Amino acid sequence: MKIIFLGAPGAGKGTQAEIVSERLSIPTISTGVIIREALAAGTEMGLAAKKFIDEGALVPDDVVIGIIRERLSLDDCANGFILDGFPRTVPQAEALDKMGITLDRVISIEVSDEEIVKRMSGRRVCQKCGSSYHVESKPSKDGVHCDRCQSELTIRKDDDPKVVLNRLSVYHSTTEPLKDFYAEKGILKLVEGQDTVEQTTALTMAALGV
Numbered sequence: 281m282k283i284i285f286l287g288a289p290g291a292g293k294g295t296q297a298e299i300v301s302e303r304l305s306i307p308t309i310s311t312g313v314i315i316r317e318a319l320a321a322g323t324e325m326g327l328a329a330k331k332f333i334d335e336g337a338l339v340p341d342d343v344v345i346g347i348i349r350e351r352l353s354l355d356d357c358a359n360g361f362i363l364d365g366f367p368r369t370v371p372q373a374e375a376l377d378k379m380g381i382t383l384d385r386v387i388s389i390e391v392s393d394e395e396i397v398k399r400m401s402g403r404r405v406c407q408k409c410g411s412s413y414h415v416e417s418k419p420s421k422d423g424v425h426c427d428r429c430q431s432e433l434t435i436r437k438d439d440d441p442k443v444v445l446n447r448l449s450v451y452h453s454t455t456e457p458l459k460d461f462y463a464e465k466g467i468l469k470l471v472e473g474q475d476t477v478e479q480t481t482a483l484t485m486a487a488l489g490v
Contacts, residue, residue, distance in 0.1 A: 281306065281488070282382065284363045286458055287389035289438075289447045290400040292473055294412070296389060296484050297364040299477075304490065307356050311365035313410055314347055315339060320407070336443040338368055338450060345375050352381070360384075368455045373462070386462040387487055389480070391473035393448050400444045404433040417477070 281304060285293040294310060301308040315333065318326030325347070329339045348366050351357070367373040376383075391399075402415040406426035413420045413433060420427050438447065462468040469487035474480045 281360045281384045281490075283361075283488070284367070284383060284386045284462075285389065286386060286455070286462075287473075288391060288393070288396050288451045289444065290396040290403070291389040291391040292399075292477070292480060293387075293389045294364050295477055296387070296471075296480060297362045299481050300484065300488065301362050303485075304360065306360040306362060308362045308364055309348065309351050309357075309366070311339075311344055311347060314351070316410060334437055336438050336447040336450065338454065341369065341372055341375070344368070345372060348376075349379060352379070367458060370457055370461050373458055383462075383465075383467055385488055386458075386468045387484060388459055388468065388470050389473050389484075390470055393445075395473070396448060397441055397444050400439045401441055403436070403439050405436055406431050407434055 283300065283306075285297045287293040294312070297308045297310070300306075315326065315329050319330055319333070320326070325343055329343060332339050344366060348363070352361065367376055399414065399417075402417075404413045404415065404420070405411070406413075406429065408431040409426060409429045411426050411428050412418070413426075415423070420433060425432055437443065459468055459470075471480065471483045471487050474483065
């Protein structure tokens with residue numbers, strides 16, 4: 281299957297994408313992870329994207345589309361893939377269409393702004409391997425270090441409440457119109473975010489028909 285996950289920052293679309301990726305044995309293409317890897321490596325693209333990420337703004341289309349085009353050409357995407365974090369705008373969605381990509385399903389994880397702020401302020405991330413945790417819903421074993429590589433967990437700059445509110449504003453004005461775009465194609469499914477990951481996963485799988 282070729283799937284897109286939509287949802288506000290912190291809605292849990294990345295978590296659901298990981299679970300679906302494992303169950304269906306298809307790769308998750310996360311622009312956030314790719315860009316953070318470029319930031320860590322100090323590449324030209326990473327440096328260009330850094331100022332936008334620090335401000336909670338969107339990375340320019342030409343940078344993101346170039347990354348996606350290259351990634352989807354790899355062999356592991358031949359039998360399907362999941363896009364997490366792309367497209368973020370209608371022009372990006374149109375660019376995806378022009379690449380000749382036919383999607384099977386678009387899943388939008390629906391969570392209120394108030395809940396998003398609560399979730400993101402408690403989020404912790406491993407800067408070394410990229411693993412994500414949460415002080416309440418998904419803590420690491422000791423609450424301080426990553427379970428995978430034992431590096432110290434940190435709070436990302438874009439998880440600061442003020443930046444989160446700015447990101448939500450950008451999402452509603454720029455990304456949310458994608459729901460109408462894909463609803464018109466007949467492939468959009470809304471999934472109400474639940475209190476637990478497992479509950480949300482059950483609804484996600486039902487929406488995917490798997």
